[in-house]
Amino acid sequence: MAERLPAHRGGVPVAAAPVRGLPNFMRHLEPERLVKRHGEAISRMATRWINADYLVHEIRRSQRDREDFRRDLTTCPSVGDLAAVSEDIGSALALTPDRQATQAALAVMFDSRVRGPQNPEIYLEALVYDLVDEGFPPAVVVGACQTLRRESKFTPEIAEVIAACRAKLASYRAVANLAGRLSDTRSRVEEALQAADDAAALETDRRSAALPIDLNADPGDGGW
Known part of the structure; x- marks a missing residue:
């Protein structure tokens, strides 16, 4: 804890932030944005679609199930969005x-x-030391501080800040892991639906080709 924070206004420590406006945390807040945008849908669909092999079996088995899966796809983030969530949060x-x-x-x-x-001064210096010592990456600290700033009515204890960072880290990890798994599951569901549609179309063509021709039928004006 030898390194001290910059100070102003009579020695009260602050970070090296711009004099006007807030620091630009957009890069570090990207995981928070992704979780807010897709987290609920990812958690819901990951809970519904647990076993990909079972889902594929149900798609092959029942036309009614296929329609249910198509409706589910409309509420599930795309494969591209899921990959972005998994990769971007993982990188952060x-x-x-x-x-x-x-x-x-x-x-x-x-x-x-x-x-x-x-x-x-002691409060902030100790907090910086503890959060760095705990190994929290910037996205976790920035996200946790944003949540505390918006939801906590009083200056949080150091233990509360650490707990908020741990909760944020766990949340980000969970969503990233679920997104990665759900991306693979969604791809398999889409492939199974397409295969089922192709098989149904082939069966329709086969049945049409197998229909007998009635030689006694009236050919009409067009003739045979």
Whole structure:
């Protein structure tokens, strides 16, 4: 904890953030955006579509089930979206802790409060040290601080910030893992539906070709 935070206004520490406006956290907030946009649908569909082999069997077995699966596909994120969720969140979680990003996220959370801790310098310095020491990547810290800033009425204890980061990390990991698995499952469902449609079309053609020709039927004006 030897490294001290930058200070202003009588020694109160803040991160090296712009004087006007908030730091640009867009890159680090990408996992949060993806989870908010797709997380609920991913969790719901991953719960419904657990066993891909069973789903393929049901698609082959029943026309009614095929219609149900087509309806489900309209509410399930696309394969491209699922891949983006899995890859982008995975890449964000693979980053090493960033002291500067951690300082900036904590400074925004702290400076947006009406009341602060009794010793803000020690509070922020200890928080930066603990979050970096815990190994939280920037996306987790920024996402957790945003949630605390919006939902917590009082300056959170250090233990609460660490708990929020752990919860955010677990949430991101869960959604990324489910998205990766669901992407494969959706691909198999789409392939099985297409195969079932192709088989049904071939069967229709086969039956049409096998219909007997009535030689006694009136050929009409067109003749035979």
